[in-house]
Every structure is written in structure tokens, then in C-alpha cells.
Amino acid sequence: MRPARLGIPLIVAAAAVGVGYVLSVGLEGYFVYLGMSAVVAAIALLGLGVVTGSAGMISLCQLTFGAVGAWVVSWLNTMDAPGGFIVWLLLGGIAAGLVGVIVGLPALRLRGINLAVVTLGLAAAADLTLVQLQFPGTTEGIPVARPDSFSDDRSYFLLGVVVLVVCCLALHFLRRGRWGSGWLAVAFSERGTAAAGASVRTSKLTAFAVSAALGGISGGLLTGQVGLAFPASFTSIQSLALYVLAIMSGVHLIDMAVFGAVLWVAVPELLKRWGVPQDWGFVIFGFLGVQALASGGNLGTALRDLWHRRARAREAVHLERGTNGSEYIAPPLGEPVLVVRGLSVRFGHVDALASVDISLREHSVLGVIGPNGAGKSTLVDAISGFLPQAQGEVELDGRPLTGSPTRRARVGMRRTFQQDRVPPRLTVDAYVRFVARRRLTSQEIAEALEFFGCPPARTPLSWVDVGARRLVEVVGHLLARPRILLLDEPAAGLPHEEHVAFGERLRRVPARFGVSVLLIEHDLDLVRSVCDTITVLDFGRVLASGPQAEVLANPAVLKAYMGEKELL
Numbered sequence: 292m293r294p295a296r297l298g299i300p301l302i303v304a305a306a307a308v309g310v311g312y313v314l315s316v317g318l319e320g321y322f323v324y325l326g327m328s329a330v331v332a333a334i335a336l337l338g339l340g341v342v343t344g345s346a347g348m349i350s351l352c353q354l355t356f357g358a359v360g361a362w363v364v365s366w367l368n369t370m371d372a373p374g375g376f377i378v379w380l381l382l383g384g385i386a387a388g389l390v391g392v393i394v395g396l397p398a399l400r401l402r403g404i405n406l407a408v409v410t411l412g413l414a415a416a417a418d419l420t421l422v423q424l425q426f427p428g429t430t431e432g433i434p435v436a437r438p439d440s441f442s443d444d445r446s447y448f449l450l451g452v453v454v455l456v457v458c459c460l461a462l463h464f465l466r467r468g469r470w471g472s473g474w475l476a477v478a479f480s481e482r483g484t485a486a487a488g489a490s491v492r493t494s495k496l497t498a499f500a501v502s503a504a505l506g507g508i509s510g511g512l513l514t515g516q517v518g519l520a521f522p523a524s525f526t527s528i529q530s531l532a533l534y535v536l537a538i539m540s541g542v543h544l545i546d547m548a549v550f551g552a553v554l555w556v557a558v559p560e561l562l563k564r565w566g567v568p569q570d571w572g573f574v575i576f577g578f579l580g581v582q583a584l585a586s587g588g589n590l591g592t593a594l595r596d597l598w599h600r601r602a603r604a605r606e607a608v609h610l611e612r613g614t615n616g617s618e619y620i621a622p623p624l625g626e627p628v629l630v631v632r633g634l635s636v637r638f639g640h641v642d643a644l645a646s647v648d649i650s651l652r653e654h655s656v657l658g659v660i661g662p663n664g665a666g667k668s669t670l671v672d673a674i675s676g677f678l679p680q681a682q683g684e685v686e687l688d689g690r691p692l693t694g695s696p697t698r699r700a701r702v703g704m705r706r707t708f709q710q711d712r713v714p715p716r717l718t719v720d721a722y723v724r725f726v727a728r729r730r731l732t733s734q735e736i737a738e739a740l741e742f743f744g745c746p747p748a749r750t751p752l753s754w755v756d757v758g759a760r761r762l763v764e765v766v767g768h769l770l771a772r773p774r775i776l777l778l779d780e781p782a783a784g785l786p787h788e789e790h791v792a793f794g795e796r797l798r799r800v801p802a803r804f805g806v807s808v809l810l811i812e813h814d815l816d817l818v819r820s821v822c823d824t825i826t827v828l829d830f831g832r833v834l835a836s837g838p839q840a841e842v843l844a845n846p847a848v849l850k851a852y853m854g855e856k857e858l859l
């Protein structure tokens with residue numbers, strides 16, 4: 292990791308601990324107590340920021356994970372387990388993380404409202420169980436023992452700030468790594484994630500585990516704050532309110548998790564001072580949450596957008612997509628690298644593909660063309676493993692290409708999509724590294740981006756138009772150095788005049804990246820300028836296949852394209 296990447300977060304963390312120290316000695320006792328409550332809430336919100344804010348899954352049981360942490364800490368306290376409070380806190384986090392993985396299992400199949408029902412149901416079941424079970428030590432009145440050096444409220448608050456800062460740092464670095472990119476990718480498109488060779492299952496389960504572990508740590512800290520944990524601190528309605536607050540504030544951003552926690556504590560406190568029942572705080576959070584859901588945004592991203600708009604005005608993204616390079620001499624074609632035999636796919640009564648044979652030779656670009664509905668995208672979906680019902684044989688380098696899309700991507704078969712599957716919340720650099728799945732130097736990335744006329748690596752993808760995003764998608768997959776790359780209408784988002792420049796670059800791809808390409812495209816000019824061989828599909832069958840000139844002169848092909856009297 293570069294020193295600047297490590298240094299700045301560490302400086303901010305040290306400053307935050309400094310502020311915590313000043314507050315711990317300077318605030319009145321009551322405000323120190325409130326501050327500690329905000330620290331506890333901030334850690335729980337950080338967790339929600341992972342599962343909901345980053346990975347896009349609904350989790351309505353965050354305080355249940357808190358209860359698991361609190362329960363483990365209380366139990367270890369009554370057992371007088373070795374290690375003391377800090378070790379118990381960690382164990383509480385780990386236990387909650389494991390419960391998080393179990394809760395995350397249904398998330399592999401469920402989405403949206405169904406997942407909401409499952410997680411809220413779990414929270415409600417935990418409500419009842421906790422009332423029956425009670426926390427260890429409560430009936431005997433054994434309060435949780437804080438560490439000796441943090442026994443009074445002021446020093447315990449400072450300990451809480453240090454734990455919060457450590458959690459923020461850990462999360463910051465996790466987000467910058469593969470897990471973090473996986474969370475954002477899976478939130479935007481599960482298919483896009485799998486096509487990048489990343490496991491959708493791992494992305495979802497790690498999000499739940501990290502989120503729950505943070506919830507567990509917050510519950511453990513709360514137990515140390517109050518001495519004896521009670522079920523009333525972890526109810527399902529509070530989990531629901533915390534979720535709404537998370538949605539409203541945008542807690543996938545660390546600063547907004549802290550801000551949300553301040554609201555969580557300050558709103559009920561203000562209501563109390565004004566003589567209004569504190570439960571009205573939930574109504575206020577509910578109202579603000581509905582507002583956020585209706586507008587599709589949140590406070591954190593609105594503030595970031597405001598800042599970025601100013602930054603963007605200062606630094607406009609210039610895309611130079613002119614042609615580059617000198618006269619190109621194609622390498623000789625090699626042996627078949629991808630062989631498809633008798634591939635068939637049925638959707639109900641529709642034969643989307645009927646016994647299709649295709650061969651892609653090394654160092655070549657094969658064009659697959661055909662009228663709308665001919666079966667081109669179905670062909671790519673079937674080869675890349677997205678249609679398990681497909682019949683027939685697919686071989687890569689002479690070996691059967693089988694299994695999930697993730698597995699196929701990992702053994703050297705990459706694909707892009709007709710629709711935009713590039714998560715806009717990553718930067719170009721983070722996305723390319725995520726998709727490439729191997730160590731890349733900044734120079735390697737910069738050169739590949741420049742070759743395709745893409746925006747610079749540090750650019751947020753949300754600033755980039757959809758055409759350029761799809762070029763970045765191509766670059767990411769090429770940098771994975773797969774054996775083959777299937778491109779499903781890659782130029783669709785580009786202005787027509789840029790198709791030629793794109794075609795020239797694509798022609799050089801086999802020699803430059805060592806990748807053979809199967810190109811689906813409607814733009815025949817582009818196909819003509821790039822493809823050595825062409826296969827024409829019509830009604831799911833191969834109409835013609837062979838060298839470009841031969842295929843485009845074929846009368847059956849001309850007929851299929853009706854109106855196109857001359858394709859050459």
C-alpha cells in the first residue's frame with residue numbers, strides 16, 4: 292500500500308482520538324454518557340453501512356447482533372473468563388459475525404421485501420427469546436467489569452472512541468480491498484459480479500459477517516457502559532428505526548455513520564428536554580427515512596455530490612478517443628481456443644439456440660451477427676454459464692468449460708454485457724482492479740485505459756458516461772488476461788463516429804493483450820473493420836460461418852438482413 296494511502300487515514304484516526312480525549316475531559320458528566328451512547332450507535336451504524344449502504348441488502352436486525360455481543364460479554368463476565376473486557380468484546384464481535392453469516396445465508400436467495408421480512412422476523416424472535424432468557428448476570432446483579440484503566444465514565448468514553456476509531460480504520464481498508472469492491476459490485480449487479488470472477492455468495496456473506504461483527508462490538512460496549520444489559524436496549528422496533536436512520540444519513544460513508552449516531556442520541560434527548568415523549572423520535576426518523584427512500588438519495592451522497600460538482604467543474608474529464616498507433620499487422624491465426632458444439636437453449640416454446648456450432652481461433656476476432664432475436668445474447672449467456680439449462684458442449688483450450696459463471700470467469704472466459712453492469716460507486720481504478728483479479732501496477736492500468744481512450748484511473752465512475760463506462764468494463768476484463776473475451780455490443784453506448792476508433796483498437800486486442808475475442812455487434816461497419824471470421828445467427832441457428840468476405844456475400848445472409856442489399 293502506498294504511504295499516502297496509509298498515512299492520511301492514520302493521521303485522521305489519531306486526530307479523532309485526540310478529539311475524543313478532549314471531549315472526555317472537557318464535557319459535563321451527563322454529556323460524556325450521551326457521547327458514549329453515540330459511540331455505541333456509530334459502531335452499529337457502521338455495520339449497517341456495510342450490509343445496506345454498500346452491499347445493498349436490507350437488514351432489519353442490527354440490534355439483534357448487538358444483543359449477541361452483549362450476551363457473550365455478559366456471559367464471559369459472569370464466568371470471570373480470562374483476557375478481560377477487551378478480549379470479551381472481541382469474542383462478542385466474532386460470535387455476532389458468525390450469527391451474521393447464518394442470517395446472511397437466506398440473503399443468497401432472497402432480495403428486497405423478502406429479505407426484510409426474514410431479518411425483521413429474526414429480530415422479533417430475538418425480542419421474545421431475550422425476555423425469556425435474560426442476559427447472564429442480570430438476575431444475580433453481576434455488572435460487567437470494565438478494564439481497570441477505563442473504569443470511570445470519562446475514561447470508558449475514551450476507550451469507546453478508540454474502539455470506534457479502530458473499527459472505522461478497519462472498515463476503511465476493507466472497503467479499499469476486494470471485499471469492499473465486491474460489496475458495491477454485488478449491490479449494482481450480481482451478474483456483473485459473477486462475470487468478473489468474483490463470488491456473489493462471498494460478497495454477500497462477508498457483508499453480513501462484517502456488519503454483524505460491528506453490531507456485536509457495539510452491543511458489548513453498551514454492556515460495559517450500563518453494567519447490566521437488558522432486552523429493552525435491543526428491540527426489533529429500535530433495529531427498524533436504526534435502519535431508517537442509516538438509509539437517511541447514508542451510513543456507507545464513515546463520517547455519516549458518526550453523524551447518524553449523533554442524531555440517534557440528540558433527537559430523543561432534545562424531545563425529552565422539550566417535554567415531548569421520546570418515542571416521537573422514531574416517528575421523526577421514519578418521516579426522514581420515507582423522504583430519503585422517495586427521493587432515492589441520502590444526506591451523505593447529497594453532500595458528496597455537491598462537493599464533487601465543484602471538483603468536476605475544476606477538473607473536467609477529457610476523453611481522447613481518436614485513433615492511435617501506426618499501421619497494424621495482424622498476427623497469424625492460431626488453433627481454436629473456444630469450441631462450441633451443438634449448443635441449444637429453449638425458453639418455453641422458443642428455440643433461442645438450436646444446435647449451434649462455433650469456433651474461435653487464437654489471435655482472432657470472431658464476429659457474431661444476426662437480426663434482433665437471433666439468439667446472440669443467449670449464445671454469450673450460455674457460454675458464460677448464466678443459462679444452466681443450456682445443452683451441448685463448450686470447450687476452452689480443449690477442456691470442457693462448465694460450472695458457474697464465476698468459475699468460468701476464473702479459468703479464462705470473460706464477458707461483458709449489453710446493459711450497463713459497471714458499479715458507479717467505484718472509481719475507474721478500483722473497478723479495473725476488482726475485475727482484473729490480479730496485481731496490477733498503476734502504469735499498466737493507465738496504459739490500458741489510454742489505449743481505449745478511457746478516463747483516468749482516479750475518476751469516479753459516476754462521472755463517466757455510459758459509453759465510456761462500457762469501455763472501462765472492456766479494459767478491466769482484458770487486464771484479467773483471460774483466454775477469451777465475449778463482447779456483447781460493446782460500442783452500443785458510444786456515438787457512431789467513435790465506432791471506427793473503437794474498432795481499430797479492438798483489432799489490436801489479440802496481439803496486445805493475448806486475448807481472442809468474440810464480438811456481437813449490430814454495426815456492420817464495425818464488424819467489417821475488426822472481424823477475421825463471422826458467424827451469422829438467424830432464429831437460433833447458424834445461417835453462415837467463415838471468412839468475412841465469403842459470409843457477407845452469402846445470399847441467405849443478405850436475405851436475413853432484408854433491405855440490406857449489399858453487405859460488402
Ligand SMILES: Nc1ncnc2c1ncn2[C@@H]1O[C@H](COP(=O)(O)OP(=O)(O)OP(=O)(O)O)[C@@H](O)[C@H]1O
Pocket residue numbers: 638639641642643661662663664665666667668669670
Ligand atoms: N429469458 C428469456 N425468456 C424467454 N425468452 C427469451 C429470454 N431471453 C431471450 N428470449 C428469446 O430468445 C430469443 C433470442 O433472444 P436473444 O436476446 O438471444 O437475441 P439477440 O440476437 O441477442 O437479440 P438482440 O440483437 O435484440 O439483442 C428471442 O426470441 C427472445 O425473445
